[in-house]
Amino acid sequence: MPTEEQVLPETLQELNKPECHDEEYDMVYHKPHTMVDVHMHYCPGCAHSLVHKLIMEVVEEMDIQEQTIGVAPVGCSVFAYDYMDIDMQEAAHGRACAVATGIKRLMPEKYVFTYQGDGDLAAIGIGETLHAINRGENILIVFMNNAVYGMTSGQMAPTTLPGMHTTTSPDGRDVSYYGAPIKVSELMAQLPGAIYVTRQAVNSANGVRRTKKALQNAFKYQQLKKGTCLVEIIGNCPSNWKMTPLEASKFIDEEMVKTFPLGDIKVPKAAETNNA
Amino acid sequence: MAEYKLMKGNEALAEAAIQAGCDAYFGYPITPQSEVLEYLAREMPKYDRIVMQAESEVASINMVYGAAGAGFRTMTTSSSPGISLMQEGISYMAGAELPCLIVNVNRAGPGLGTIQPGQGDYFQSVKGGGHGDYKLIVLAPASVQEMADMVFLGFDLADKYRNPVLMLSDGAIGQMMEKVQFKPYDRPVVDKSSWATTGKPKTRKRNYITSLFIQPERMEEHNLKLEEKFKLIRENEVRFEEINTADAEYLFVAYGLSARICQKAMDIAREKGIRIGLFRPITLYPYPYARLNELASQVRMMLSVELNSGQMVEDVRLAVNGKVPVEFYGKMGGMMPTPEDIVHHLETLIQFHHAN
Numbered sequence: 001m002p003t004e005e006q007v008l009p010e011t012l013q014e015l016n017k018p019e020c021h022d023e024e025y026d027m028v029y030h031k032p033h034t035m036v037d038v039h040m041h042y043c044p045g046c047a048h049s050l051v052h053k054l055i056m057e058v059v060e061e062m063d064i065q066e067q068t069i070g071v072a073p074v075g076c077s078v079f080a081y082d083y084m085d086i087d088m089q090e091a092a093h094g095r096a097c098a099v100a101t102g103i104k105r106l107m108p109e110k111y112v113f114t115y116q117g118d119g120d121l122a123a124i125g126i127g128e129t130l131h132a133i134n135r136g137e138n139i140l141i142v143f144m145n146n147a148v149y150g151m152t153s154g155q156m157a158p159t160t161l162p163g164m165h166t167t168t169s170p171d172g173r174d175v176s177y178y179g180a181p182i183k184v185s186e187l188m189a190q191l192p193g194a195i196y197v198t199r200q201a202v203n204s205a206n207g208v209r210r211t212k213k214a215l216q217n218a219f220k221y222q223q224l225k226k227g228t229c230l231v232e233i234i235g236n237c238p239s240n241w242k243m244t245p246l247e248a249s250k251f252i253d254e255e256m257v258k259t260f261p262l263g264d265i266k267v268p269k270a271a272e273t274n275n276a
Numbered sequence: 277m278a279e280y281k282l283m284k285g286n287e288a289l290a291e292a293a294i295q296a297g298c299d300a301y302f303g304y305p306i307t308p309q310s311e312v313l314e315y316l317a318r319e320m321p322k323y324d325r326i327v328m329q330a331e332s333e334v335a336s337i338n339m340v341y342g343a344a345g346a347g348f349r350t351m352t353t354s355s356s357p358g359i360s361l362m363q364e365g366i367s368y369m370a371g372a373e374l375p376c377l378i379v380n381v382n383r384a385g386p387g388l389g390t391i392q393p394g395q396g397d398y399f400q401s402v403k404g405g406g407h408g409d410y411k412l413i414v415l416a417p418a419s420v421q422e423m424a425d426m427v428f429l430g431f432d433l434a435d436k437y438r439n440p441v442l443m444l445s446d447g448a449i450g451q452m453m454e455k456v457q458f459k460p461y462d463r464p465v466v467d468k469s470s471w472a473t474t475g476k477p478k479t480r481k482r483n484y485i486t487s488l489f490i491q492p493e494r495m496e497e498h499n500l501k502l503e504e505k506f507k508l509i510r511e512n513e514v515r516f517e518e519i520n521t522a523d524a525e526y527l528f529v530a531y532g533l534s535a536r537i538c539q540k541a542m543d544i545a546r547e548k549g550i551r552i553g554l555f556r557p558i559t560l561y562p563y564p565y566a567r568l569n570e571l572a573s574q575v576r577m578m579l580s581v582e583l584n585s586g587q588m589v590e591d592v593r594l595a596v597n598g599k600v601p602v603e604f605y606g607k608m609g610g611m612m613p614t615p616e617d618i619v620h621h622l623e624t625l626i627q628f629h630h631a632n
């Protein structure tokens with residue numbers, strides 16, 4: 001019970017804000033200033049919040065906040081514009097790459113990225129994605145593959161693993177009925193328009209570091225104007241996988257990577273990256 | 277005085293887009309409007325503008341969304357099946373309050389239908405088409421000249437109200453050749469910096485384009501804001517043309533191509549001593565309800581002539597509100613009524629109403 005002398009914080013927001021007294025402590029780490037200082041709606045252990053932060057760290061470090069425009073289509077991360085302190089456009093389900101094309105073609109000097117889920121990119125929006133990459137749009141596609149439709153509560157996605165239980169594949173994904181999971185990155189890497197394709201995961205400290213490096217590369221490669229960068233990130237969705245965050249991390253290492261092996265799939269030729 | 281040129285409606289439209297300062301065009305081939313994309317593919321690069329053949333109409337409208345959201349003057353065109361595909365994107369643009377010009381060179385349907393002209397997309401254009409509560413400003417050209425003029429008007433209205441504008445033309449006006457004149461154009465200055473996503477400088481808050489308002493209270497607030505805007509549009513943007521209405525006892529109501537045919541029918545009927553006028557809505561949204569209601573106090577009957585099964589006639593009846601009989605005459609499937617057909621139908625109706 002608070003005593004009368006205690007000043008109560010006005011809002012929960014204020015109550016939960018970590019305190020930092022710059023004069024008394026050396027700040028060794030802080031959230032990037034390119035992020036809006038609010039609570040996120042993502043579930044505990046969700047990859048979206050972490051990857052938002054990584055992207056915004058890169059934007060801050062490269063000092064390109066003023067030149068960066070993001071596109072977030074429908075999916076759990078449709079609210080990305082509430083968190084990323086940059087100009088952004090929400091897109092219809094699946095259409096992020098078309099929207100990004102519209103932005104980038106008119107403003108070729110800006111950095112444009114999409115942030116798409118696997119339902120969004122690999123199901124309803126695979127056409128727009130493939131054609132944008134085939135045209136070699138100078139955009140970055142951040143592809144959050146969590147093997148389910150997160151936002152609509154865990155239905156099967158084109159990336160759902162064989163045998164994986166979802167609300168619409170209650171007995172496990174039957175490959176003879178629905179086909180095998182689409183390996184988007186391997187598929188898109190075939191297109192000459194793709195210059196950089198890599199698959200990473202953020203379920204370990206090393207994975208986070210590698211993912212950040214991939215995002216840094218991808219933003220830099222945009223300056224080359226040589227084509228599309230696709231950074232696939234295996235994302236944890238503990239809520240719909242019906243796991244604890246730790247179990248979800250383990251599931252990525254033990255199951256997801258069997259279908260979706262991590263690492264670079266296509267990297268630009270050395271000559272092309274010289275001036276990046 | 278600007279010189280006259282002989283042009284197809286679709287080409288006049290494309291040329292007007294260039295002269296109106298259209299920064300970007302995204303489209304997909306479909307008859308009877310492919311000339312627009314072809315013309316712009318040839319001409320836009322000369323002005324350093326963006327022209328792109330998209331992979332589908334779904335992609336086109338979403339490219340328009342992106343470019344418009346970044347503050348650019350943007351257009352797409354298509355014909356009926358393609359416009360159907362765009363409906364989700366159009367609804368998003370209306371929700372996110374993005375200005376753009378969409379042109380439907382209407383062909384007869386449903387389904388794949390035929391490539392011949394039709395007016396079967398009236399309901400889709402003025403009553404919604406896509407999901408949710410929104411309105412498009414809908415302009416209906418009746419000549420090649422108007423197909424050009426309405427590009428300038430359409431872009432300006434889109435910017436003024438931050439709303440998509442739809443030009444509802446048809447395959448005949450798009451394909452026919454007429455003389456057209458491009459008048460000097462004064463583009464209104466519009467400041468889009470408070471919302472366009474051009475990259476956030478330190479000096480302002482971030483701009484974001486969205487049609488998402490997850491809390492019902494916020495959604496309702498946004499709906500009410502949009503309704504205010506549509507009210508303003510209804511109050512200020514009604515456009516129509518009247519011919520021979522001063523002494524009219526009967527009235528044709530028709531838009532676009534059917535208005536052209538009615539004009540001829542009117543001449544024939546007047547020669548026969550029937551005092552008939554023509555009322556041509558130029559804006560289909562906002563619809564000229566008030567003026568039609570006034571005219572209903574003067575005439576004895578109205579005849580809505582359309583190239584469909586009877587769509588606009590419902591709005592005429594709403595306007596007239598039972599004051600006088602409102603009849604319908606139409607042809608479908610890309611078939612055209614002749615002026616004589618229309619006059620014959622008119623005479624039969626007059627006799628019928630006289631007998632009753």
Ligand SMILES: Cc1ncc(C[n+]2csc(CCOP(=O)(O)OP(=O)(O)O)c2C)c(N)n1
Pocket residue numbers: 074075076077093116117118119120121144146148149150151152157
């Ligand atoms: C046209 C359309 N169809 C369906 C939906 C419903 N819907 C919203 S998000 C979503 C799937 C999202 O899954 P994913 O892209 O994998 O993103 P996640 O939430 O998993 O991050 C669906 C089907 C929609 N918004 N629009």
Ligand code: SF4
Pocket residue numbers: 041042043045046047048076146150151236237238239240
């Ligand atoms: S449902 Fe899954 S993807 Fe969505 S916020 Fe929760 S954990 Fe993240």
Ligand SMILES: [Mg+2]
Pocket residue numbers: 117118119144145146147148149150157
């Ligand atoms: Mg998903």
